[in-house]
Amino acid sequence: MFNKVILIGRLGQNAEAKTAQNNKEYVILNIATQESWKNDKGDYETRTEWHRVYAWRNLSKFAKTLQKGQLITLEGTLRYREVEDEIEGTTFKHRIAEIHAISMKRLSKIETADDPADGAGDE
Secondary structure: OOOOEEEEEEOOOOOOEEEOOOOOOEEEEEEEEEEEEOOOOOOOOEEEEEEEEEHHHHHHHHHOOOOOOOEEEEEEEEEEEEEEEEEEEEEEEEEEEEEEEEEEEOOOOOOOOOOOOOOOOOO
């Protein structure tokens, strides 16, 4: 059996550092990907999907160096977990999808006024 996810997308915000109950550090990243298609009228439409990515151990150290807007690629596994949300006094259970990163690479430099990112790899 096989469980593999490959994404190329942009960071929606800087990495969010966390500590698990076992005192292990990890980072949460929110990655935006886009897909485009031509509709029945011949016009292009675009949809953005947001992905929640977890990076552990040494990968979390690298993830902390990433900044909002950077283009990255990552490889990981897809996992699901049950969560509960309360809305107006009613508790709802649902499943959410998460990606646990195995590898990650920066595809664009940090954009500055003097040095705009051109999409070239810097690693």
